[in-house]
Amino acid sequence: MTLEWCCPMNMPATPSLAPSGHLTRRSFGALLLATSAAACAPQVPESAPVAVAPDWLPEYAPLRDAGYDLPAIPLQFTQGINRRMEGIYTGEAPPGSIDVDPYAKFLYHVKLDGTATRYPVGVGRQGRTLSGLATIQDKRAWPGWTPTANMLRTEPEVYGGFRNGVPGGLRSPLGARALYIHRNGRDTYYRVHGTNDLPSIGNSGSAGCIRLFNQDIIHLFNNVDLPMTINIRSEVESLRVDPENYNRGVELPPTIISADELLNSEAVASDRAPDLSQLASNF
Template sequence: MPDSMLFNRRTFSAMLLASTAACARSVPDSSPPEEFVPQINFLDGYGPIQDGEYHLPGIPDTYTQGINRRMTGEYLGEQSSGTIDVDPYAKFLYNVKSDGTAVRYPVGVGRQGRSINGGATIKLKREWPGWTPTQNMLRTEPEVYEPFRSGVPGGLSSPLGSRALYLYRGSRDTYYRIHGTNDLESIGNSGSAGCIRMFNQDIIHLFEQVDIPTKVHIRSREESMRVDPENYERGVELPPKIVSREELFGTSTPNADDVELFTDS
């Protein structure tokens, strides 16, 4: 489905069957049966990507069903053009354009009580960023974060995925990020410790359009209910996941975002 499909608040549209016949044989075939490999389908814009030295796998279409995918259409929010408008209750991020449209991306957000709110500004953006736990993370959950005290370098194992946009208030780093993730299940749900997650393909798409600085607005509960009541509180709250350092570095495509980020306030 192309990402140019129009959307609005009221309308959203959303197996291949095959059969084979074996030829009759006069002598039984004693060769072992071929292993069945299920076909994986990707929507347009969500296929595999070669990004520099890194090969990003595609996002299977089981994760991009219905509205849980990138779409372009009329912007119905309340922010000015050039703003990134995030709805943590409907689990969407809007890149607002000057012509009255927006590119809408599905996101994963923090569990209840751990999400950023209000306004911020993107003052830094990085490709394949590394990650280091904050002092607050080490202090509050040492059993989770102490193994990562020295940090995780940028790459396929980084909890920040393929790209990261860094949110500031004034000159202060909030330690919140808009970033990629390998934890596909989290998109459209609440499950992180506060940052705004996107499919890696989507954060790459957004990254190329974001100037420095860019204003970010995080919708309040009341604003979400007023602007997008149909999608208010979509998704579920996922339980926290914990991976060991061995698990994180022992695979090329880990659920790396299970190592979570939250504010150091």
């Protein structure tokens, strides 16, 4: 079966990056670079301002949310297939669910009509990823974060300074939104969440959670109805369903930010809490 993907629905593609029409499975990541010159174009006066193309795709433009101005995602992080796309779903998860491939570094929101929105994700380093079926039981905007006991025990040099937690807002490692994964009625402490660690998207580098660009987690959050089944593919399933993208990306070391740097009293004192009455709708 042909798997087709296209740019986000109702969004103009950036001509220099996204091909028109659909992308076939065999052509994921191919870029259509078109240039043209008008030999008889009139001369532009030296004083006229020169239009500069934005350094981001339309779906990753700057965004106002909860009183914060979220920056755009630069083009260098959304090259090829490492961007949000819409297309025909050929995986094995049922309609109305989420399907995550931690080996290909994609999350699929599977629709009732047989299509899906595919988001690039960052996933856990080897041996740190949840697998199998679970349930998205809760979702929160601008959530706070506290490292788990296991994080504190296994990587105290990374998480020890945050044992008292980080409040929701621009400093929270969970970013703009989080979906909370439960299994058998209990919190697994794994999340699908936003991140400011842009190089981690498309790679393995987290402690096990599934990361998205903040613009993408807001888009997903606005389209998720609770409760929702989530499937996290096994290695066998990933090879069976999407062998072409198996083991996409690289494994990264943890990004270490000291508690003094993130939570110094002067910076925290100037923080504004998120205004949850002003959340962005789909864009």
